[in-house]
Amino acid sequence: MYLQELQLQHFRNYPSADLKLGPGINVLLGENAQGKTNLLEAIYVLALTRSHRTANDHDLVNWEAKTAKVSGRVVKAVGSVPLELTFSRQGKRAKVNHLEQARLSQYIGQLNVILFAPEDLAIVKGAPTVRRRFMDMEFGQMNPRYLYNLSQYRTLLKQRNRYLKDLQHKQNRDLLFLSVLSDQLAAYGAEIIAQRLRMLHKLEHWAQAIHAEISQQKEELTFHYATQVPEDQLTDPDTICAALTQLYKDHQDKELYRGTTLVGPHRDDLHFRVNGKNVQTFGSQGQQRTTALSVKLAEIDLMKEETGEYPVLLLDDVLSELDDARQTHLLKAIQDKVQTFITTTSLSGITRQLIKDPIIFHVANGTVVADGSAPSGDPATKED
Numbered sequence: 001m002y003l004q005e006l007q008l009q010h011f012r013n014y015p016s017a018d019l020k021l022g023p024g025i026n027v028l029l030g031e032n033a034q035g036k037t038n039l040l041e042a043i044y045v046l047a048l049t050r051s052h053r054t055a056n057d058h059d060l061v062n063w064e065a066k067t068a069k070v071s072g073r074v075v076k077a078v079g080s081v082p083l084e085l086t087f088s089r090q091g092k093r094a095k096v097n098h099l100e101q102a103r104l105s106q107y108i109g110q111l112n113v114i115l116f117a118p119e120d121l122a123i124v125k126g127a128p129t130v131r132r133r134f135m136d137m138e139f140g141q142m143n144p145r146y147l148y149n150l151s152q153y154r155t156l157l158k159q160r161n162r163y164l165k166d167l168q169h170k171q172n173r174d175l176l177f178l179s180v181l182s183d184q185l186a187a188y189g190a191e192i193i194a195q196r197l198r199m200l201h202k203l204e205h206w207a208q209a210i211h212a213e214i215s216q217q218k219e220e221l222t223f224h225y226a227t228q229v230p231e232d233q234l235t236d237p238d239t240i241c242a243a244l245t246q247l248y249k250d251h252q253d254k255e256l257y258r259g260t261t262l263v264g265p266h267r268d269d270l271h272f273r274v275n276g277k278n279v280q281t282f283g284s285q286g287q288q289r290t291t292a293l294s295v296k297l298a299e300i301d302l303m304k305e306e307t308g309e310y311p312v313l314l315l316d317d318v319l320s321e322l323d324d325a326r327q328t329h330l331l332k333a334i335q336d337k338v339q340t341f342i343t344t345t346s347l348s349g350i351t352r353q354l355i356k357d358p359i360i361f362h363v364a365n366g367t368v369v370a371d372g373s374a375p376s377g378d379p380a381t382k383e384d
């Protein structure tokens with residue numbers, strides 16, 4: 001799939017913008033703080049209805065305006081689809097084919113994106129919440145069922161936590177309602193865990209091959225899904241559900257004491273191991289970087305397999321962060337098959353091959369102008 005056009009209205013520092021995009025490589029070129037990342041963010045938001053930089057949608061609205069709009073047209077094998085998102089104080093509205101969607105989960109998945117940013121290292125080095133968010137965002141956009149289970153699970157989790165808090169200080173506890181909530185939560189939790197395991201199994205397969213190649217076959221990357229559900233019960237959703245139900249019973253006193261749910265996919269983690277050792281704790285910087293890049297690159301293949309289409313790649317300031325070997329792998333993975341957006345302050349830093357036939361957009365102070373070729377005299381174009 002690729003994004004053919006993008007329109008912005010009062011989005012961040014753009015009063016308005018209307019871009020015709022290329023199906024190959026699109027370079028967003030400009031000085032610092034001009035709006036390059038804001039453009040990438042707009043594409044990310046158009047795909048996922050939320051930003052990767054802020055949890056507050058209102059940050060996306062231009063400081064001088066009340067409403068922001070992002071719209072675009074996605075071209076897929078089956079045809080093209082117009083998408084539109086509006087953000088205002090009243091909330092956000094999402095349209096597919098000009099029709100308003102009652103649920104955002106019906107909208108997400110129309111446009112698939114993978115964002116590469118310097119913060120990706122946090123997937124390996126950061127807290128478990130970063131890895132859970134990674135799984136939820138990525139698997140959610142590939143699989144509407146995952147998104148549905150997740151949203152049901154979150155609603156029930158809030159309700160169960162509230163009820164646990166209510167029970168915390170009571171002498172006479174009515175535990176029947178708690179067990180009803182536990183059963184419901186276990187059912188959705190089990191679906192999420194089973195889907196995570198299925199997707200992680202595939203992701204591991206692709207990531208392993210990429211990691212082995214980058215490390216010249218010296219390292220083997222493996223994944224381990226860390227959960228309280230016993231390993232021999234991590235099979236089908238029914239078995240996982242029974243295991244979770246048992247865990248809620250085992251942890252009941254502790255949960256009542258703490259007033260919160262201590263078991264389930266919202267507490268699970270994903271460990272990356274290189275040659276059997278947890279790379280978060282024991283890996284070198286280089287191994288951690290290779291792991292993060294392998295996992296992100298593997299997503300391209302996973303998305304293609306799950307959705308039938310290649311996703312759109314957003315590279316925010318990452319090329320300068322990668323050494324030559326890692327740049328080459330990134331390049332090989334996207335070459336001629338994936339629409340890519342790259343932000344950069346200068347073309348000279350980008351691998352020569354990577355900027356083969358790019359469309360260049362000059363970004364300055366909330367305006368963006370397309371340019372068929374790189375500016376003359378630029379170091380990257382001198383050899384042409």
Ligand SMILES: Nc1ncnc2c1ncn2[C@@H]1O[C@H](COP(=O)(O)OP(=O)(O)OP(=O)(O)O)[C@@H](O)[C@H]1O
Nearest residue numbers: 012013032033034035036037038059060061062063
């Ligand atoms: N809601 C908003 N309304 C108006 N301007 C905003 C809003 N949010 C951010 N900005 C402005 O957008 C600019 C930052 O844009 P952006 O993050 O896209 O920079 P960039 O071109 O990617 O720079 P760098 O190369 O430093 O990452 C800043 O000048 C900031 O003040």
